[in-house]
Amino acid sequence: MVKAIIAPSMLSSDFGNLASEAERMLNCGADWLHMDIMGTINDIRGFNTTFAGYFSNIFQFYTSKSEILVPVASLLSHFVPNLTLGAPVIESLRKHTKAYLDCHLMVTNPLDYVEPLGKAGASGFTFHVEASRDNWQELVQRIKSKGMKPGVSLKPGTPIEEVYPLLDGENSVELVLVMTVEPGFGGQKFMPEMMDKVDGGLGPSTIEAASSAGANCIVAGSSVFGAPDPAQVITLMRGSVEKRS
Numbered sequence: 309m310v311k312a313i314i315a316p317s318m319l320s321s322d323f324g325n326l327a328s329e330a331e332r333m334l335n336c337g338a339d340w341l342h343m344d345i346m347g348t349i350n351d352i353r354g355f356n357t358t359f360a361g362y363f364s365n366i367f368q369f370y371t372s373k374s375e376i377l378v379p380v381a382s383l384l385s386h387f388v389p390n391l392t393l394g395a396p397v398i399e400s401l402r403k404h405t406k407a408y409l410d411c412h413l414m415v416t417n418p419l420d421y422v423e424p425l426g427k428a429g430a431s432g433f434t435f436h437v438e439a440s441r442d443n444w445q446e447l448v449q450r451i452k453s454k455g456m457k458p459g460v461s462l463k464p465g466t467p468i469e470e471v472y473p474l475l476d477g478e479n480s481v482e483l484v485l486v487m488t489v490e491p492g493f494g495g496q497k498f499m500p501e502m503m504d505k506v507d508g509g510l511g512p513s514t515i516e517a518a519s520s521a522g523a524n525c526i527v528a529g530s531s532v533f534g535a536p537d538p539a540q541v542i543t544l545m546r547g548s549v550e551k552r553s
C-alpha cells in the first residue's frame with residue numbers, strides 16, 4: 309500500500325495564531341506542515357536592499373493587482389509576487405511543535421536560506437529547479453549538511469525533464485513537488501493538465517486525479533483550512549492515495 313503524506317499548506321492558516329493552527333492541523337491528522345516561504349525584493353542580485361525595496365514599493369503602489377505584479381515581479385527578478393514568512397517564523401513555530409516542517413522555497417536564490425532555515429529547525433527544504441539550474445548539486449549538499457531533506461519543485465510551465473538530473477546520484481533529492489498552480493498564492497484553481505507531471509488546488513474534487521497520476525505527498529491549503537471539518541478532508545485525501553496499491 310502506498311503511504312500517503314498529507315501536508316496542509318500553512319499559507320491558508322491564520323498566521324496570527326500559527327502555533328495553534330499547526331496543532332489543529334496535526335490533531336486533524338496532518339502528517340507534515342507545509343511552510344510556503346516566498347521571496348522578497350532582497351532576492352535581487354546586485355541591487356542593494358534599500359534601493360530595491362524602494363523601487364519595488366513604487367511598483368507595488370501603482371500596480372496593486374497581482375496579475376500586473378507578476379510581470380513586474382519577474383522584471384525585478386522576484387521569484388513570486390508575494391511575501392510570506394522566513395527563518396524567524398520557522399524558529400518560533402519549532403518551539404511549539406516537533407512536526408515535520410516542509411519548507412517550500414519560492415525564492416530567487418535558495419542557497420542564501422539553507423543556513424538560517426537549518427538553524428531555525430526546518431525539516432524539509434524544497435527549492436525550485438528554475439532558481440537553481442547552475443548550483444543544485446551544491447544546494448543539495450548544503451541542505452543535507454544541515455540535516456534537512458532536500459526536495460525540488462517545478463512551476464507548471466517547466467518541463468518535467470528539468471528535474472530528471474536531480475533524481476539519482478549522490479546529490480539526488482528525496483521529494484519532487486509538482487506545482488499544480490502558479491507559485492505565489494493559495495486558493496488558486498487546480499491545473500489538471502499538470503497530472504502527467506502534481507502542489508496546489510488539491511482537495512476532495514481534485515485528489516482523485518492527483519493520486520491516480522501517482523502523487524503520494526499531498527500539499528493542500530485552502531481546501532483544508534476552508535473546510536468545516538478539515539479532518540474529514542485529510543482522511544478523504546489519505547484514503548484516495550492509500551487505496552492505490
Ligand SMILES: O=C(CO)[C@@H](O)[C@H](O)COP(=O)(O)O
Pocket residue numbers: 317319320342344412414489490491492493494495496507508509510527528529530531
Ligand atoms: O506553494 C503554494 C502556492 O505558491 C502552495 O503550497 C499553496 O499554498 C497550496 O494552497 P492551495 O492551492 O491548496 O490553496
Ligand SMILES: [Fe+2]
Pocket residue numbers: 317342343344412507527
Ligand atoms: Fe507550497
